[in-house]
Amino acid sequence: MSLARTESPLIRRILIGIALFYLILFIFMPLFIVFSTALEKGVSYYFNSLKDPDTIASIQLTLITALIAVPLNLVFGVAASWAIAKFDFRGKNILLTLIDVPLSVSPVISGLIFVLLFGLQGIFGPWLRDHGWRIIFTPSAIILATIFVTFPMVARELIPVMKAQGNDEEEAAITLGANGWKTFWYITLPNIKWGLLYGVILCNARAMGEFGAVSVVSGHIQGFTNTLPLQIEMLYNDYSFTAAFAAASLLAFLALFTLVIKSLVEYRFRAELKAVRKGAH
């Protein structure tokens, strides 16, 4: 199958050239600098700087945060997009708008909201203090802020997919005797799993990389409330460039790793993916 091409070869080359130039300037160069600076003083120095207890604690906190935020937002994202794409109800547009809030406000403001809610001067602060609970400046605040910032990622990815697929297949499954759960498990989920995978990858990347909101609620307590991005900033501000870039290389490596996994999965299921994308229509 060949699409009719009206552009001349020259225009085609110019367009490809512009795209490549941007990729090199904004993706490959920064990546190269991250890794080259991290390895500047040799491999052993690189690993030693990662072995720093505070850095290890920050890695742990980042992983725990993502481990809690991503599954929760996965469930929320599926439920919200299911409701929005498959049903008509009052207030649907309001829900759609609300889902976008974390994407449209600055992460710093997202963080501030939690300070205003749970901080000592905040609405629930005194009550929480009286009951012996602390949220702000603890890992709980980091997890809450991360959940808030990343909750649109899965839903945003799924809503268009679900809308495009309509209800026909679910209705067919029901007339064939499937109950709601089986219909979801055998029909809906397989049809949205690619969108779901991309959503989870985006959600995970954002959960691990989030800086602004987390920075506001963290209090920057080394070894306790510093996530990896916060630790990187702290190291950088302390002029420990190599250590900062070593930690940064971990985040970059993680991003590359998820992309490789995604490509591998796509390659493995290419036939099925083709069938699903082409649709039954």
Next chain:
Amino acid sequence: MSIEVKNIVKTFDAFKALNDVSLKVETGELIALLGPSGSGKTTLLRIIAGLETADSGEILFHGEDASVKKTKDRNVGFVFQHYALFRHMTVADNIAFGLRVQPRAIRPSEDKIKAKVKDLLDLVQLDWVGDRYPSQLSGGQRQRIALARALAIEPKVLLLDEPFGSLDAQVRKELRQWLRRFHDDLHITSLFVTHDQEEALEVADRIVVMNKGKVEQVGTPQEVYHKPASVFVLNFLGNINLFQGRVIDGKLYLGNAPVNLGRGELKSNVKSANLYIRPHQFDISRKPQGDNAIKAIIKFLNLAGSSVKLDLSTESGNTLQVEITQQEFSQSQFIKGESVFVCPKDITFCEYEI
């Protein structure tokens, strides 16, 4: 299994999709729900399947109230206009789905399911596509697979929503004859929705003509075509010509000749009448025959087909559609622009004004 629909009402927001619809379908019948879009035919089908709930009214399956049953327990085979095949499953898995989701206690063994899938693929004459994905099939093949999938659960009722609606004309013709033969073999009580009158007339045992959420007429193809119950049915089931009849001295006249009503006397309070005449109910000749001959000019001739279709323009400027046999045409050899006389032989429908 017989289906009885009693006084169904269904409203979407302000739109009344079904307005007090009642209908009885006997066991083993093949029924067409015919009507223009927005007439409520698909809504009625979906209510019978349980995919929509009626605001009021009853659905009885074999005398038992079905409205309390959920869709999945109604044992209804449903075929969708756009097939609704599961795109991520092979054809064989699609057909097996209804069996595999059955509760463990009644689910057949995997071997039995495989055998059943093979039987169904043979039945729809597509035994070689089991391993393919729906996207690799043509429209007609997909619809046959959709039918096989619906039949896998051995439904007591088969519901088809515009089953041939998204197919091209040739495949549509083949498939509807196939459906007819298929139904004659299996005798499952079946309802299909269509807006194509030709399809309904050709395939169905009985036709339910619907308009604006109401049933206009229920009858055999012959009945609805030759004895329409309303002007709507008349118009919907084929081309029609309208004439004004005059009442003089208690007799109905078309042109200068009295109309032979055949079925009884004209009521005394009738002032005038609209006379509806099908295109094939005319004699056409170069010389006037009879008192009610109408003079007209041939504007257009369509020779393609089993009959010859003529568009005529009368002296008063009205357009007439007339159909004659190829044989009649070969004897007369009318040409475009010629002046002719048309004479109604029969009248399909009279609408009296009092």
